[in-house]
Every structure is written in structure tokens, then in C-alpha cells.
Amino acid sequence: MHRSFATLSRRTFLAGLLALGLAAFQQSPALAQTDPLPSWNEGAAKTGITQFVQRVTTQGGSDFVPVEERIATFDNDGTLWTEQPIYFQIAFAADRAKALAPDHPEWKTEEPFKTLLEDGIEALAAVGEKGLLEIVAVTHSGISTQEFSKIVLDWMQTARHPRFNRPYTDLVYQPMLELMTYLRANGFKTFIVSGGGIEFMRPWTEKIYGIPPEQVVGSSGVTEFQIDADGKPVLIKLPKVEFVDDGPGKPVGINRFIGRQPIFAFGNSDGDLQMLQWTAAGSGARFMGIVHHTDAEREWAYDRASPVGRLDKAWDEGIKRGWTIVDMKAEWKVIYPFEKQ
Known part of the structure; x- marks a missing residue:
């Protein structure tokens, strides 16, 4: 989990494109779609994403990236779903x-x-x-x-969220669901790299995000192999921290569990800064994105002073380095899938 205080269906219109197979991703630019990101307003963030994908998927282009190297990492809390008023x-x-x-x-x-x-x-x-x-x-x-x-x-x-009176899994971000679907349709493998507990996320991420448990990297506690009273092998969770996947732990976790440096990464807080820095440090085309919470009416507005999801140093570095900072209020037509109903 995070060291600071306090954690739908997916769009399916791209499914037919997946039948083109992996070879298509290696031979052609980004797959043509009417609008792969319909919940994003036209602007710098949306254009930057689609242009980046176009560049790295164009066979023969100077920025072309082979499919096996198209790794995208996403923080979870505050990046893929709401994190207020408490993780x-x-x-x-x-x-x-x-x-x-x-x-x-x-x-x-x-x-x-x-x-x-x-x-x-x-x-x-x-x-x-x-x-x-x-x-x-x-x-x-x-x-x-x-x-x-x-x-x-x-x-x-x-369980129900105290503000919205909805299941917590209803509070995922529709624009980010579309983004992950778009990336996967263009040969990317999407990973969660979160300070949240890996055992807490793995049971539901595949259904909600389309990210299978083996592509979830998170903080973990020690487990111990035992034989239970019925003679069945089990893994028992012990009250001891094994690995904290937050801040500088994120690049370590990426190296340990993924084994490839991302070319695309999205976060929302200072806990994601090192993941974004690690992504930017690679050679060739790179995309670093930050979700900036600016919509107090539909979600929350917070950044430097927030004890939950503080965005301070990462914001400054993002501006300095020209990373894509997504203004939630200005750039997202809807925030949650239920807004479309």
C-alpha cells in the first residue's frame, strides 16, 4: 500500500481488430479507428497519445518499436480509479x-x-x-x-463508496479504460504498477481493466507454503512486508517482475515520479503521462497539499520535461462509465 495516508464493462468495438493478429502490428501503423478515445476531448493530451502510438507502430519509421517492447505501465490509485477521500x-x-x-x-x-x-x-x-x-x-x-x-x-x-454510494469498481475512469484498450489493440502489453497491495488488486483487475493477474505489480507481504488440516497445500499470508512498490520501489518492481523498461507510463502523484523517470530514461520514443485531478464537481480537485495522492514534485518535473499532464476537468468528457448511461 502507499506510504502516505489514506484504492463496466470495457469497450468492445475494437475486438474485431484484434483478429488481425500480431503480425499486423509489426507491419502497419496504428490501427485505423473512428475514434479510439471517445471520452477524451480533442486537445494536446489526446493528440499526443495517438501521435505517439502512430509513431511507435509505423513499420520502417524511425521510432518504430517491436511488439515485444511495447510495454505500458499504469499506476492504479488516482490513475485508473478514484483514490479519495481515502485509498x-x-x-x-x-x-x-x-x-x-x-x-x-x-x-x-x-x-x-x-x-x-x-x-x-x-x-x-x-x-x-x-x-x-x-x-x-x-x-x-x-x-x-x-x-x-x-x-x-x-x-x-x-461495499459502497461514501460519496457516490456505488461499488468501488464503478469508480474507474472511462477515459483510461479506453486508453488501455487502444494500446492493447496496437500491440502494447499493459501492466499495473501500483503502491497498492498485489493480493488486493489481482482478484478483480482482469474483469475491470482487462489486465490479468500476472501483469499486476504491487506491494506485497510475505507468504508461506503450508499444508493445511485437510492435507492441502496453501500459501498463508504473514503479517510482514516483503516489497513496497511505491516511489523508488516502482522501477525496482518493473525490473523485477516485468523485465523490460516501459515506453509508456501513466501516474498521478509523487509516488509515480520514479516510474515516470525510469520510463523517460530509455532510448527512443517515450510517453510519460500524469493525471491531474482538477474536477471537484465530478470527482475531486487536489494536488500539492493533498495527503492522498499528493502531486507536487512529479508535477514540477513533468512541466519541466514536457510530459503530458492531463487536466481531468478540461480533457475528459466523462470520468466514470456510469456517466454515459
């Missing part, structure tokens, strides 16, 4: 702690659980990073990976 994984951990509380009467007097149980999720800022990590450790361990996956999926079915 969704923290909301999950809080709900999980409340469900476990009857078995832990000591939590009525022990912090950080006392604050959570008495004052609710809104008070979690007061417990600090140490307290949040303790809540996550308790609620994310002591069970098998299969059990945890089921708990996550059950929560996604029943």
Missing part, C-alpha cells in the same frame, strides 16, 4: 477490522483499533502511518491467499 484498500482494511472485532475484545482499548471502532474511518488520519500499517497487517494476514481473494471479491460486491 480504497484502507477502506477495505477498516471494514475488515470491524468484521474481525468481535473476536478481538482487546481492540476496544488498544490503538489504533480503538480509534477506528469508536470514531470510524474518518478518524484514521490520527493514527498515523504506523497505525495504518498495523491495521493492514492484522486484516491482511493469517489466512490463505485463496481465502483473502474471496474476501476481497465479496467486499467489492457489497
